[in-house]
Amino acid sequence: xxxxxxxxxxxxxxxxxxxxxxxxxxxxxxxxxxxxxxxxxxxxxxxxxxxxxxxxxxxxxxxxxxxxxxxxxxxxxxxxxxxxxxxxxxxxxxxxxxxxxxxxxxxxxxxxxxxxxxxxxxxxxxxxxxxxxxxxxxxxxxxxxxxxxxxxxxxxxxxxxxxxxxxxxxxxxxxxxxxxxxxxxxxxxxxxxxxxxxxxxxxxxxxxxxxxxxxxxxxxxxxxxxxxxxxxxxxxxxxxxxxxxxxxxxxxxxxxxxxxxxxxxxxxxxxxxxxxxxxxxxxxxxxxxxxxxxxxxxxxxxxxxxxxxxxxxxxxxxxxxxxxxxxxxxxxxxxxxxxxxxxxxxxxxxxxxxxxxxxxxxxxxxxxxxxxxxxxxxxxxxxxxxxxxxxxxxxxxxxxxxxxxxxxxxxxxxxxxxxxxxxxxxxxxxxxxxxxxxxxxxxxxxxxxxxxxxxxxxxxxxxxxxxxxxxxxxxxxxxxxxxxxxxxxxxxxxxxxxxxxxxxxxxxxxxxxx
Numbered sequence: 255x256x257x258x259x260x261x262x263x264x265x266x267x268x269x270x271x272x273x274x275x276x277x278x279x280x281x282x283x284x285x286x287x288x289x290x291x292x293x294x295x296x297x298x299x300x301x302x303x304x305x306x307x308x309x310x311x312x313x314x315x316x317x318x319x320x321x322x323x324x325x326x327x328x329x330x331x332x333x334x335x336x337x338x339x340x341x342x343x344x345x346x347x348x349x350x351x352x353x354x355x356x357x358x359x360x361x362x363x364x365x366x367x368x369x370x371x372x373x374x375x376x377x378x379x380x381x382x383x384x385x386x387x388x389x390x391x392x393x394x395x396x397x398x399x400x401x402x403x404x405x406x407x408x409x410x411x412x413x414x415x416x417x418x419x420x421x422x423x424x425x426x427x428x429x430x431x432x433x434x435x436x437x438x439x440x441x442x443x444x445x446x447x448x449x450x451x452x453x454x455x456x457x458x459x460x461x462x463x464x465x466x467x468x469x470x471x472x473x474x475x476x477x478x479x480x481x482x483x484x485x486x487x488x489x490x491x492x493x494x495x496x497x498x499x500x501x502x503x504x505x506x507x508x509x510x511x512x513x514x515x516x517x518x519x520x521x522x523x524x525x526x527x528x529x530x531x532x533x534x535x536x537x538x539x540x541x542x543x544x545x546x547x548x549x550x551x552x553x554x555x556x557x558x559x560x561x562x563x564x565x566x567x568x569x570x571x572x573x574x575x576x577x578x579x580x581x582x583x584x585x586x587x588x589x590x591x592x593x594x595x596x597x598x599x600x601x602x603x604x605x606x607x608x609x610x611x612x613x614x615x616x617x618x619x620x621x622x623x624x625x626x627x628x629x630x631x632x633x634x635x636x637x638x639x640x641x642x643x644x645x646x647x648x649x650x651x652x653x654x655x656x657x658x659x660x661x662x663x664x665x666x667x668x669x670x671x672x673x674x675x676x677x678x679x680x681x682x683x684x685x686x687x688x689x690x691x692x693x694x695x696x697x698x699x700x701x702x703x704x705x706x707x708x709x710x711x712x713x714x715x716x717x718x719x720x721x722x723x724x725x726x727x728x729x730x731x732x733x734x735x736x737x738x739x740x741x742x743x744x745x746x747x748x749x750x751x752x753x754x755x756x757x758x759x760x761x762x763x764x765x766x767x768x
Contacts, residue, residue, distance in 0.1 A: 255313045255314065255315055255339050255342065256271055256272065256312065256313065256314050256315075256325070257314070257315055257316075257350075258314040258315065258316035258318070258321045258322045258325040258326075259316070259318065259321045259325075261314070261325040261328065262321050262324045262325045262328075268328070269582065270582050270583075270584060271584050272301050272312075272328075272329060273299050273300045273301050273583070273584075274298065274299060274300070274301045274302045274303075274329075274331075274332035275296055275297060275298060275299050276297045276298075276299045300519060300520070300585070301332060301333075302329075302331075302332030302333050306519070308334065309334040309335075310332070310333045310334055311333060311334060311335045311336070311337050311379065312326075312329045312333045312335075312336055312337065313336075313337040313338075313339050313381070314326065314336065314337070314338065314339065315338075315339045315342060315347070315350075315352040315353055316338065316352060316366055317350070317351050317352050317356065317362065317366075319365045319366050319369035320369075322338070322366050322369060322370060323369050323370055323373055323374075326370055326374060327373075327374070330374055330375060330376050333376065334376060334377075335376050335377040335378070335379050335404070336370060336374060336376060336377075336378055336379070337378075337379045337380065337381060337407075338363075338366055338367060338370075338378070338379070338380045338381070338403075339352070339353055339381055340353060340354060340356055340357070340363065340380055340381060340382045340383070340398075341353060341354055341381045341382060341383045341409050342354055343383070343413045343414070343415070343416045344416070354383050354413040355413075357383075357385065357394070357413065360394075360397055363397060363398070363401070364397060364400070364401045365401075366401075367380060367398060367401035367402050367403050368401040368402050370402070371401065371402025371403070372402065377404035377405075378402060378403055378404060379403055379404055379405050379406065379407070380398045380403045380406050380407070381406070381407040381408075381409065381444070381466075382394060382395065382398065382406060382407070382408055382409070383408075383409045383411060383412060383413055384408065384409070384410055384411065384412055384424060384427045384428075385412065386412065388426075388427045388430045388431075391408075391427055391430075391431065392430065392431060392434050392435075395408070395431055395435060396435070399435070399439060404440070405439070405440030405441065405442065405463075406439075406440075406441055406442070407441075407442035407443075407444055407466050408427075408428050408431060408441060408442070408443060408444060408462075409423065409444040409445050410423030410424045410425055410427060410428050410443065410444065410445040410446070411423045411424070411445055418695070418696070418698065418701040419698050419701075420695050420698075421697055421698055422445075422446060422697070423444070423445025423446040424445075425443065425445070425446065425456065425459045425460050428441065428443050428460040428461075428462060429459060429460050429461055432460060432461035432462060433461070440463050440464075441460075441461075441462045441463055441464075442462060442463065442464045442465065442466045443456050443457070443460040443462035443464070443465055443466070444465070444466040444467070444468070447465060447466075447467040447470045447477070448470055448679060448682075448683050448692035448694065449470070449474070449477065449682075449683055449691075449692055450476075450477055450478070450479065452470075453465050453477075453478070469595075469693065470692055472592060472595040472596065473595050473596065473598065473690065473691065473692050473693050474502070474503065474690040474691060474692060475503070475508055475512075475596070475690065476493075476502075476503040476508070476690060479503075484501075487503065487507075488501075490507075490531070490533075491504070491507070491531055491532075491533035492504055492507035492508075492531065494637070494686075494689060496640070496644065496647070496648075496685075496686070497644045498644075498648055500685060501685075501689075502685045502689035502690050502691060503689065503690045504531075504633060504688060504689060504690075505596065505597055505600055505629060505633060505688050505689065505690055506531070506626070506629045506630040506633040506688070507531055508596065508690055509593070509596070509597075509625075509626050509629055510528070510531065510626065512589075512593075512596075513525060513619070513622060513623070513626060516585060516586070516589070516619075517619075519585075520583055520585045520586065521619070526623060528626075531630075532630065532633075532634050534637055534638070534641065580615075580616065580617070581616050581617040586616045586617055587616050589616060589622070590611065590614060590616060593611060593625075594611065595693075596690065597611070597629065598693060599685075599687040599688075599689075599691060600629065600632065600633075600687050600688055602687070603687050604628075604632050606628070607625060607628050607629060607632070610624065610625055610628065611625055632688070633688040636686060636687060636688040637688065640686055647686045675697065675700070676694050676695070676696050676697050676700060679694045680694045
Protein backbone atom coordinates (compact mmCIF):
# COMPACT_ATOMS: atom_id res chain seq x y z
CA UNK A 255 0.00 0.00 0.00
CA UNK A 256 1.30 3.45 -0.97
CA UNK A 257 0.39 6.77 0.64
CA UNK A 258 -1.19 8.91 -2.09
CA UNK A 259 -0.18 12.33 -0.77
CA UNK A 260 3.43 11.31 -0.06
CA UNK A 261 3.65 9.58 -3.43
CA UNK A 262 2.43 12.71 -5.18
CA UNK A 263 4.66 15.16 -3.31
CA UNK A 264 7.92 13.35 -2.53
CA UNK A 265 10.40 12.15 -5.12
CA UNK A 266 12.37 10.06 -2.60
CA UNK A 267 9.18 8.29 -1.49
CA UNK A 268 8.43 7.33 -5.10
CA UNK A 269 12.01 6.18 -5.67
CA UNK A 270 11.97 3.98 -2.57
CA UNK A 271 8.57 2.36 -3.05
CA UNK A 272 7.89 2.13 -6.79
CA UNK A 273 10.58 1.21 -9.31
CA UNK A 274 9.10 0.69 -12.77
CA UNK A 275 12.21 1.97 -14.60
CA UNK A 276 15.92 1.49 -13.98
CA UNK A 277 16.40 5.11 -12.94
CA UNK A 278 13.39 7.26 -12.21
CA UNK A 279 12.83 10.24 -14.45
CA UNK A 280 13.86 13.63 -13.02
CA UNK A 281 11.23 15.34 -10.92
CA UNK A 282 11.95 18.73 -12.48
CA UNK A 283 11.62 19.57 -16.18
CA UNK A 284 14.70 21.80 -15.89
CA UNK A 285 16.90 18.71 -15.70
CA UNK A 286 17.57 17.93 -19.36
CA UNK A 287 18.93 14.49 -20.22
CA UNK A 288 20.59 13.29 -23.38
CA UNK A 289 18.78 10.83 -25.62
CA UNK A 290 20.95 7.91 -24.45
CA UNK A 291 20.42 8.81 -20.78
CA UNK A 292 16.68 9.02 -21.34
CA UNK A 293 16.62 5.53 -22.89
CA UNK A 294 18.52 4.12 -19.90
CA UNK A 295 16.19 5.83 -17.46
CA UNK A 296 13.08 4.60 -19.28
CA UNK A 297 14.18 0.95 -19.60
CA UNK A 298 11.89 -1.36 -17.57
CA UNK A 299 13.21 -2.51 -14.22
CA UNK A 300 10.92 -4.08 -11.57
CA UNK A 301 7.39 -2.86 -10.87
CA UNK A 302 5.02 -3.53 -13.76
CA UNK A 303 7.61 -5.28 -15.90
CA UNK A 304 5.77 -6.81 -18.83
CA UNK A 305 7.50 -10.20 -18.59
CA UNK A 306 7.43 -10.93 -14.86
CA UNK A 307 5.22 -8.45 -12.96
CA UNK A 308 1.86 -8.42 -14.71
CA UNK A 309 -0.99 -8.17 -13.99
CA UNK A 310 -0.18 -5.50 -11.40
CA UNK A 311 -2.65 -3.56 -9.24
CA UNK A 312 -1.22 -0.59 -7.32
CA UNK A 313 -2.99 0.14 -4.04
CA UNK A 314 -3.10 3.57 -2.39
CA UNK A 315 -4.50 4.91 0.84
CA UNK A 316 -5.95 8.39 0.39
CA UNK A 317 -8.34 10.95 1.86
CA UNK A 318 -8.12 13.68 -0.81
CA UNK A 319 -9.48 13.04 -4.33
CA UNK A 320 -6.96 15.36 -6.05
CA UNK A 321 -3.98 13.79 -4.29
CA UNK A 322 -5.33 10.36 -5.13
CA UNK A 323 -5.72 11.20 -8.81
CA UNK A 324 -2.27 12.76 -9.22
CA UNK A 325 -0.63 9.82 -7.48
CA UNK A 326 -2.55 7.33 -9.60
CA UNK A 327 -1.63 9.10 -12.84
CA UNK A 328 2.06 8.45 -12.09
CA UNK A 329 1.59 4.67 -11.91
CA UNK A 330 -1.04 3.98 -14.58
CA UNK A 331 1.53 3.55 -17.40
CA UNK A 332 2.99 0.60 -15.48
CA UNK A 333 -0.06 -1.15 -13.98
CA UNK A 334 -3.41 -2.69 -14.89
CA UNK A 335 -5.61 -1.15 -12.16
CA UNK A 336 -5.51 1.21 -9.18
CA UNK A 337 -7.02 0.17 -5.86
CA UNK A 338 -8.28 2.25 -2.92
CA UNK A 339 -7.48 0.78 0.48
CA UNK A 340 -10.53 0.99 2.75
CA UNK A 341 -9.54 -1.91 4.98
CA UNK A 342 -6.49 -0.88 7.03
CA UNK A 343 -7.50 -1.01 10.74
CA UNK A 344 -4.20 0.09 12.28
CA UNK A 345 -3.71 3.04 14.59
CA UNK A 346 -1.68 4.94 11.99
CA UNK A 347 -4.71 4.76 9.67
CA UNK A 348 -6.88 6.23 12.41
CA UNK A 349 -4.38 9.05 12.95
CA UNK A 350 -4.03 9.74 9.23
CA UNK A 351 -7.76 9.32 8.53
CA UNK A 352 -7.55 6.71 5.81
CA UNK A 353 -8.19 2.99 5.33
CA UNK A 354 -11.13 1.62 7.31
CA UNK A 355 -11.46 4.91 9.20
CA UNK A 356 -13.13 6.48 6.16
CA UNK A 357 -16.22 4.32 6.75
CA UNK A 358 -17.95 7.22 8.50
CA UNK A 359 -17.34 9.48 5.48
CA UNK A 360 -19.38 7.97 2.63
CA UNK A 361 -19.37 11.16 0.56
CA UNK A 362 -15.58 11.32 0.67
CA UNK A 363 -15.30 7.66 -0.35
CA UNK A 364 -17.64 8.27 -3.28
CA UNK A 365 -15.55 11.27 -4.38
CA UNK A 366 -12.28 9.29 -4.18
CA UNK A 367 -13.54 6.45 -6.35
CA UNK A 368 -15.48 8.54 -8.85
CA UNK A 369 -12.55 10.96 -9.33
CA UNK A 370 -10.38 8.14 -10.60
CA UNK A 371 -13.13 6.32 -12.48
CA UNK A 372 -13.80 9.47 -14.52
CA UNK A 373 -10.16 10.37 -15.20
CA UNK A 374 -8.10 7.16 -15.57
CA UNK A 375 -7.70 4.76 -18.46
CA UNK A 376 -7.34 1.74 -16.15
CA UNK A 377 -10.00 0.26 -13.84
CA UNK A 378 -10.47 1.49 -10.28
CA UNK A 379 -11.07 -1.06 -7.53
CA UNK A 380 -11.61 -0.93 -3.77
CA UNK A 381 -10.88 -3.20 -0.82
CA UNK A 382 -13.34 -2.89 2.06
CA UNK A 383 -14.21 -4.49 5.39
CA UNK A 384 -17.63 -5.61 6.50
CA UNK A 385 -19.68 -3.37 8.80
CA UNK A 386 -21.71 -4.28 11.87
CA UNK A 387 -24.65 -5.72 9.92
CA UNK A 388 -25.05 -7.34 6.53
CA UNK A 389 -27.50 -4.60 5.48
CA UNK A 390 -24.98 -1.85 6.25
CA UNK A 391 -22.28 -3.80 4.42
CA UNK A 392 -24.52 -4.11 1.35
CA UNK A 393 -25.14 -0.36 1.26
CA UNK A 394 -21.39 0.22 1.60
CA UNK A 395 -20.66 -2.07 -1.36
CA UNK A 396 -23.33 -0.38 -3.47
CA UNK A 397 -21.75 2.99 -2.70
CA UNK A 398 -18.41 1.83 -4.10
CA UNK A 399 -19.96 0.30 -7.21
CA UNK A 400 -22.15 3.33 -7.88
CA UNK A 401 -19.04 5.55 -7.63
CA UNK A 402 -17.39 3.58 -10.43
CA UNK A 403 -15.45 0.72 -8.82
CA UNK A 404 -14.93 -2.05 -11.37
CA UNK A 405 -14.80 -4.69 -8.65
CA UNK A 406 -14.54 -4.95 -4.89
CA UNK A 407 -12.49 -7.08 -2.50
CA UNK A 408 -14.33 -7.78 0.75
CA UNK A 409 -12.51 -8.66 3.96
CA UNK A 410 -14.96 -10.59 6.11
CA UNK A 411 -13.86 -8.91 9.37
CA UNK A 412 -14.94 -5.68 11.01
CA UNK A 413 -12.56 -2.81 11.69
CA UNK A 414 -12.23 -3.77 15.35
CA UNK A 415 -11.02 -7.28 14.51
CA UNK A 416 -7.24 -7.00 14.58
CA UNK A 417 -4.32 -8.34 16.58
CA UNK A 418 -5.46 -10.72 19.32
CA UNK A 419 -9.03 -9.70 18.57
CA UNK A 420 -8.80 -10.79 14.94
CA UNK A 421 -11.20 -13.70 15.32
CA UNK A 422 -12.85 -15.34 12.32
CA UNK A 423 -13.91 -13.71 9.07
CA UNK A 424 -17.63 -13.91 8.30
CA UNK A 425 -18.03 -15.59 4.91
CA UNK A 426 -21.83 -15.48 5.27
CA UNK A 427 -21.88 -11.71 4.80
CA UNK A 428 -19.78 -12.05 1.64
CA UNK A 429 -22.30 -14.63 0.43
CA UNK A 430 -25.10 -12.17 1.20
CA UNK A 431 -23.36 -9.56 -0.97
CA UNK A 432 -22.99 -12.09 -3.78
CA UNK A 433 -26.71 -12.86 -3.69
CA UNK A 434 -27.84 -9.23 -3.27
CA UNK A 435 -25.63 -7.45 -5.82
CA UNK A 436 -26.04 -7.72 -9.61
CA UNK A 437 -24.67 -10.95 -11.07
CA UNK A 438 -22.07 -9.12 -13.15
CA UNK A 439 -20.45 -7.64 -10.01
CA UNK A 440 -16.94 -9.01 -9.50
CA UNK A 441 -16.19 -9.83 -5.85
CA UNK A 442 -12.97 -11.05 -4.27
CA UNK A 443 -13.25 -12.71 -0.85
CA UNK A 444 -10.63 -12.19 1.85
CA UNK A 445 -10.19 -13.72 5.31
CA UNK A 446 -9.75 -17.20 6.86
CA UNK A 447 -7.38 -18.35 4.08
CA UNK A 448 -4.94 -20.52 6.02
CA UNK A 449 -3.97 -23.03 3.34
CA UNK A 450 -4.44 -24.05 -0.27
CA UNK A 451 -7.43 -26.23 0.68
CA UNK A 452 -9.29 -23.12 1.91
CA UNK A 453 -9.40 -21.57 -1.58
CA UNK A 454 -12.09 -23.88 -2.96
CA UNK A 455 -14.01 -23.79 0.32
CA UNK A 456 -14.07 -20.01 0.27
CA UNK A 457 -15.22 -19.83 -3.35
CA UNK A 458 -17.96 -22.37 -2.71
CA UNK A 459 -19.28 -20.79 0.51
CA UNK A 460 -19.08 -17.15 -0.60
CA UNK A 461 -19.83 -17.47 -4.32
CA UNK A 462 -17.02 -14.97 -4.92
CA UNK A 463 -15.17 -14.71 -8.23
CA UNK A 464 -11.71 -14.85 -6.65
CA UNK A 465 -9.83 -15.10 -3.36
CA UNK A 466 -7.34 -12.70 -1.82
CA UNK A 467 -4.80 -13.71 0.84
CA UNK A 468 -2.41 -11.55 2.86
CA UNK A 469 -0.97 -13.13 6.02
CA UNK A 470 -1.49 -16.66 4.71
CA UNK A 471 0.57 -15.82 1.64
CA UNK A 472 3.38 -14.39 3.78
CA UNK A 473 3.63 -17.59 5.82
CA UNK A 474 3.25 -19.89 2.83
CA UNK A 475 4.19 -18.35 -0.54
CA UNK A 476 3.01 -21.55 -2.25
CA UNK A 477 -0.56 -21.12 -1.08
CA UNK A 478 -1.77 -20.45 -4.65
CA UNK A 479 0.41 -23.13 -6.27
CA UNK A 480 -1.37 -25.34 -8.79
CA UNK A 481 -1.55 -29.11 -8.64
CA UNK A 482 0.93 -29.26 -11.52
CA UNK A 483 3.34 -27.07 -9.55
CA UNK A 484 3.07 -29.26 -6.47
CA UNK A 485 3.69 -32.43 -8.48
CA UNK A 486 6.77 -30.84 -10.00
CA UNK A 487 7.87 -29.79 -6.52
CA UNK A 488 7.59 -33.39 -5.33
CA UNK A 489 9.88 -34.49 -8.16
CA UNK A 490 12.54 -31.91 -7.26
CA UNK A 491 12.19 -32.44 -3.51
CA UNK A 492 10.95 -28.89 -2.86
CA UNK A 493 7.48 -30.11 -1.93
CA UNK A 494 7.38 -32.59 0.97
CA UNK A 495 4.59 -35.00 1.81
CA UNK A 496 4.33 -36.82 5.12
CA UNK A 497 3.11 -40.32 5.88
CA UNK A 498 -0.26 -38.93 7.02
CA UNK A 499 -0.82 -37.43 3.57
CA UNK A 500 -0.26 -33.82 4.65
CA UNK A 501 2.38 -31.90 2.75
CA UNK A 502 3.89 -28.49 2.13
CA UNK A 503 6.79 -26.57 0.70
CA UNK A 504 10.16 -26.95 2.44
CA UNK A 505 11.38 -23.74 4.02
CA UNK A 506 14.95 -24.19 2.77
CA UNK A 507 13.71 -24.61 -0.82
CA UNK A 508 11.46 -21.54 -0.58
CA UNK A 509 14.27 -19.48 0.97
CA UNK A 510 16.56 -20.50 -1.91
CA UNK A 511 14.01 -19.31 -4.44
CA UNK A 512 13.46 -16.10 -2.46
CA UNK A 513 17.17 -15.20 -2.51
CA UNK A 514 17.55 -16.24 -6.15
CA UNK A 515 14.76 -13.81 -7.14
CA UNK A 516 16.54 -10.98 -5.33
CA UNK A 517 19.84 -11.81 -7.02
CA UNK A 518 18.31 -12.05 -10.49
CA UNK A 519 15.84 -9.15 -10.55
CA UNK A 520 16.93 -6.69 -7.85
CA UNK A 521 20.72 -7.07 -7.69
CA UNK A 522 20.92 -8.30 -11.32
CA UNK A 523 23.63 -10.87 -10.79
CA UNK A 524 23.90 -14.64 -10.58
CA UNK A 525 23.36 -16.27 -7.19
CA UNK A 526 26.42 -17.84 -5.54
CA UNK A 527 27.26 -21.48 -6.18
CA UNK A 528 25.50 -23.75 -3.70
CA UNK A 529 25.33 -27.53 -3.23
CA UNK A 530 22.16 -29.16 -4.59
CA UNK A 531 19.07 -29.22 -2.40
CA UNK A 532 19.33 -32.24 -0.12
CA UNK A 533 16.70 -34.87 -0.81
CA UNK A 534 16.25 -38.03 1.31
CA UNK A 535 16.79 -41.08 -0.90
CA UNK A 536 17.22 -43.83 1.65
CA UNK A 537 21.00 -43.83 1.44
CA UNK A 538 21.72 -40.36 2.80
CA UNK A 539 24.16 -40.48 5.73
CA UNK A 540 22.67 -39.52 9.06
CA UNK A 541 24.19 -36.76 11.11
CA UNK A 542 24.14 -35.92 14.76
CA UNK A 543 22.02 -33.02 16.09
CA UNK A 544 25.24 -31.22 17.06
CA UNK A 545 26.51 -31.38 13.48
CA UNK A 546 23.16 -30.23 12.15
CA UNK A 547 22.93 -27.26 14.48
CA UNK A 548 26.51 -26.14 13.85
CA UNK A 549 27.09 -26.22 10.08
CA UNK A 550 30.38 -24.89 8.72
CA UNK A 551 29.99 -21.16 8.30
CA UNK A 552 32.13 -19.26 5.79
CA UNK A 553 33.45 -15.89 6.95
CA UNK A 554 31.25 -12.94 6.02
CA UNK A 555 32.65 -10.78 3.27
CA UNK A 556 30.89 -7.84 4.82
CA UNK A 557 32.74 -8.11 8.15
CA UNK A 558 36.48 -8.53 7.47
CA UNK A 559 38.77 -9.16 10.42
CA UNK A 560 40.82 -6.13 11.37
CA UNK A 561 43.90 -5.77 13.53
CA UNK A 562 43.41 -3.96 16.82
CA UNK A 563 44.28 -0.30 16.73
CA UNK A 564 45.17 1.59 19.89
CA UNK A 565 43.93 4.85 18.39
CA UNK A 566 40.67 3.37 17.16
CA UNK A 567 37.36 4.64 18.60
CA UNK A 568 35.45 2.53 21.15
CA UNK A 569 34.02 -0.72 19.76
CA UNK A 570 30.44 0.54 19.60
CA UNK A 571 31.43 3.58 17.54
CA UNK A 572 33.77 1.56 15.31
CA UNK A 573 31.00 -0.93 14.62
CA UNK A 574 28.66 1.90 13.69
CA UNK A 575 31.21 3.47 11.33
CA UNK A 576 31.84 0.15 9.56
CA UNK A 577 28.20 -0.50 8.73
CA UNK A 578 27.24 -0.55 5.07
CA UNK A 579 24.90 2.20 3.84
CA UNK A 580 21.28 1.25 4.38
CA UNK A 581 19.76 0.12 1.08
CA UNK A 582 16.76 1.98 -0.26
CA UNK A 583 15.23 -0.84 -2.30
CA UNK A 584 11.89 -1.89 -0.74
CA UNK A 585 12.62 -5.44 -1.91
CA UNK A 586 15.66 -5.60 0.37
CA UNK A 587 14.16 -3.66 3.28
CA UNK A 588 11.16 -5.99 3.49
CA UNK A 589 13.27 -9.14 3.37
CA UNK A 590 13.97 -9.54 7.09
CA UNK A 591 10.40 -9.09 8.43
CA UNK A 592 9.06 -11.30 5.65
CA UNK A 593 11.48 -14.09 6.52
CA UNK A 594 10.40 -13.96 10.15
CA UNK A 595 6.85 -14.73 8.90
CA UNK A 596 8.09 -17.45 6.60
CA UNK A 597 10.43 -19.17 9.09
CA UNK A 598 8.32 -18.66 12.21
CA UNK A 599 7.98 -22.35 13.27
CA UNK A 600 11.63 -23.06 12.48
CA UNK A 601 13.19 -20.09 14.30
CA UNK A 602 10.94 -20.77 17.31
CA UNK A 603 12.73 -24.10 17.69
CA UNK A 604 16.20 -23.10 16.50
CA UNK A 605 16.81 -19.80 18.25
CA UNK A 606 20.36 -19.46 16.91
CA UNK A 607 18.88 -18.94 13.43
CA UNK A 608 16.38 -16.46 14.87
CA UNK A 609 19.22 -14.45 16.44
CA UNK A 610 21.22 -14.58 13.22
CA UNK A 611 18.26 -13.30 11.23
CA UNK A 612 17.63 -10.52 13.75
CA UNK A 613 21.23 -9.27 13.35
CA UNK A 614 21.27 -9.47 9.54
CA UNK A 615 21.26 -6.13 7.72
CA UNK A 616 18.97 -5.71 4.70
CA UNK A 617 21.74 -5.49 2.10
CA UNK A 618 24.12 -8.03 3.64
CA UNK A 619 23.50 -10.92 1.25
CA UNK A 620 26.44 -13.04 2.57
CA UNK A 621 24.73 -13.03 5.98
CA UNK A 622 21.52 -14.31 4.38
CA UNK A 623 23.51 -17.02 2.60
CA UNK A 624 24.73 -18.13 6.03
CA UNK A 625 21.15 -18.17 7.27
CA UNK A 626 20.17 -20.30 4.26
CA UNK A 627 22.99 -22.74 5.06
CA UNK A 628 21.77 -23.03 8.67
CA UNK A 629 18.16 -23.51 7.57
CA UNK A 630 19.17 -26.24 5.12
CA UNK A 631 21.16 -28.04 7.80
CA UNK A 632 18.40 -28.11 10.42
CA UNK A 633 15.84 -29.02 7.74
CA UNK A 634 17.92 -32.05 6.88
CA UNK A 635 18.12 -32.92 10.57
CA UNK A 636 14.35 -32.58 10.96
CA UNK A 637 13.60 -34.75 7.94
CA UNK A 638 15.89 -37.50 9.24
CA UNK A 639 14.20 -37.31 12.64
CA UNK A 640 10.81 -37.60 10.93
CA UNK A 641 11.92 -40.74 9.08
CA UNK A 642 12.95 -42.28 12.41
CA UNK A 643 9.74 -41.35 14.32
CA UNK A 644 6.91 -39.73 12.31
CA UNK A 645 4.50 -39.95 15.25
CA UNK A 646 6.55 -37.37 17.18
CA UNK A 647 5.58 -34.75 14.59
CA UNK A 648 1.89 -35.66 14.35
CA UNK A 649 0.90 -34.79 17.92
CA UNK A 650 -1.62 -31.92 17.95
CA UNK A 651 -0.53 -28.59 19.38
CA UNK A 652 -3.00 -26.14 20.94
CA UNK A 653 -2.74 -22.49 21.83
CA UNK A 654 -3.97 -23.26 25.31
CA UNK A 655 -1.46 -24.42 27.90
CA UNK A 656 -3.15 -27.78 28.59
CA UNK A 657 -3.49 -30.17 25.66
CA UNK A 658 -6.97 -31.56 25.11
CA UNK A 659 -8.25 -34.52 23.16
CA UNK A 660 -10.85 -34.08 20.47
CA UNK A 661 -13.50 -35.41 22.87
CA UNK A 662 -12.56 -32.87 25.52
CA UNK A 663 -12.66 -30.12 22.93
CA UNK A 664 -16.16 -31.16 21.85
CA UNK A 665 -17.32 -31.20 25.47
CA UNK A 666 -15.89 -27.74 26.00
CA UNK A 667 -17.58 -26.44 22.86
CA UNK A 668 -20.88 -27.87 24.14
CA UNK A 669 -20.44 -26.09 27.44
CA UNK A 670 -19.76 -22.84 25.63
CA UNK A 671 -22.94 -23.14 23.53
CA UNK A 672 -20.99 -24.17 20.44
CA UNK A 673 -18.43 -21.37 20.51
CA UNK A 674 -15.71 -22.05 17.98
CA UNK A 675 -12.17 -22.99 18.95
CA UNK A 676 -8.87 -22.55 17.11
CA UNK A 677 -7.74 -26.04 18.15
CA UNK A 678 -9.20 -27.73 15.06
CA UNK A 679 -7.62 -25.15 12.74
CA UNK A 680 -4.25 -25.64 14.45
CA UNK A 681 -4.51 -29.41 14.05
CA UNK A 682 -5.53 -29.07 10.40
CA UNK A 683 -2.74 -26.66 9.46
CA UNK A 684 0.02 -28.13 11.59
CA UNK A 685 3.06 -29.40 9.66
CA UNK A 686 6.59 -30.26 10.77
CA UNK A 687 8.52 -27.13 11.72
CA UNK A 688 10.61 -27.12 8.52
CA UNK A 689 7.50 -26.86 6.29
CA UNK A 690 5.83 -23.56 5.35
CA UNK A 691 2.53 -23.35 7.21
CA UNK A 692 -0.15 -20.94 8.34
CA UNK A 693 0.01 -19.09 11.64
CA UNK A 694 -3.31 -19.66 13.40
CA UNK A 695 -4.15 -16.87 15.81
CA UNK A 696 -5.96 -17.80 19.02
CA UNK A 697 -9.54 -16.59 19.17
CA UNK A 698 -10.23 -13.60 21.44
CA UNK A 699 -11.62 -15.75 24.28
CA UNK A 700 -8.58 -18.01 24.13
CA UNK A 701 -6.27 -14.99 24.14
CA UNK A 702 -8.05 -13.70 27.26
CA UNK A 703 -7.65 -17.05 29.01
CA UNK A 704 -3.99 -17.16 28.04
CA UNK A 705 -3.38 -13.61 29.28
CA UNK A 706 -2.14 -12.25 25.95
CA UNK A 707 -5.19 -10.01 25.60
CA UNK A 708 -6.61 -7.60 28.14
CA UNK A 709 -9.90 -5.77 27.89
CA UNK A 710 -10.07 -2.00 27.64
CA UNK A 711 -11.91 0.17 30.13
CA UNK A 712 -15.01 0.50 27.95
CA UNK A 713 -15.19 -3.23 27.31
CA UNK A 714 -14.71 -4.06 31.00
CA UNK A 715 -17.41 -1.57 31.97
CA UNK A 716 -19.79 -3.03 29.39
CA UNK A 717 -19.18 -6.59 30.59
CA UNK A 718 -19.61 -5.53 34.23
CA UNK A 719 -22.95 -3.89 33.41
CA UNK A 720 -24.10 -6.98 31.50
CA UNK A 721 -23.03 -9.20 34.39
CA UNK A 722 -24.88 -7.00 36.91
CA UNK A 723 -28.02 -7.08 34.77
CA UNK A 724 -27.87 -10.86 34.50
CA UNK A 725 -27.41 -11.25 38.25
CA UNK A 726 -30.31 -8.90 38.94
CA UNK A 727 -32.59 -10.84 36.58
CA UNK A 728 -31.47 -14.13 38.07
CA UNK A 729 -32.13 -12.88 41.62
CA UNK A 730 -35.56 -11.64 40.62
CA UNK A 731 -36.43 -14.99 39.05
CA UNK A 732 -35.26 -16.80 42.16
CA UNK A 733 -37.31 -14.51 44.42
CA UNK A 734 -40.40 -15.02 42.30
CA UNK A 735 -40.05 -18.77 42.05
CA UNK A 736 -38.60 -19.92 45.38
CA UNK A 737 -41.11 -21.19 47.94
CA UNK A 738 -40.93 -19.26 51.22
CA UNK A 739 -39.69 -21.19 54.22
CA UNK A 740 -42.16 -21.39 57.07
CA UNK A 741 -45.92 -21.85 57.15
CA UNK A 742 -48.86 -19.55 56.90
CA UNK A 743 -48.97 -15.83 56.36
CA UNK A 744 -46.25 -15.20 58.95
CA UNK A 745 -43.54 -16.77 56.83
CA UNK A 746 -44.77 -14.99 53.72
CA UNK A 747 -44.86 -11.62 55.45
CA UNK A 748 -41.29 -12.08 56.69
CA UNK A 749 -40.17 -12.83 53.13
CA UNK A 750 -42.05 -9.85 51.73
CA UNK A 751 -40.49 -7.53 54.28
CA UNK A 752 -36.97 -8.71 53.48
CA UNK A 753 -37.01 -8.13 49.72
CA UNK A 754 -39.96 -5.73 49.35
CA UNK A 755 -41.44 -7.79 46.49
CA UNK A 756 -45.24 -8.28 46.80
CA UNK A 757 -46.48 -11.84 46.58
CA UNK A 758 -49.62 -13.17 44.98
CA UNK A 759 -51.37 -16.46 45.40
CA UNK A 760 -50.90 -18.67 42.36
CA UNK A 761 -53.22 -21.61 41.74
CA UNK A 762 -51.40 -24.89 41.28
CA UNK A 763 -52.46 -28.20 39.79
CA UNK A 764 -53.93 -30.66 42.27
CA UNK A 765 -52.80 -34.25 42.58
CA UNK A 766 -55.49 -36.89 43.02
CA UNK A 767 -54.58 -40.21 44.53
CA UNK A 768 -57.01 -43.10 44.37
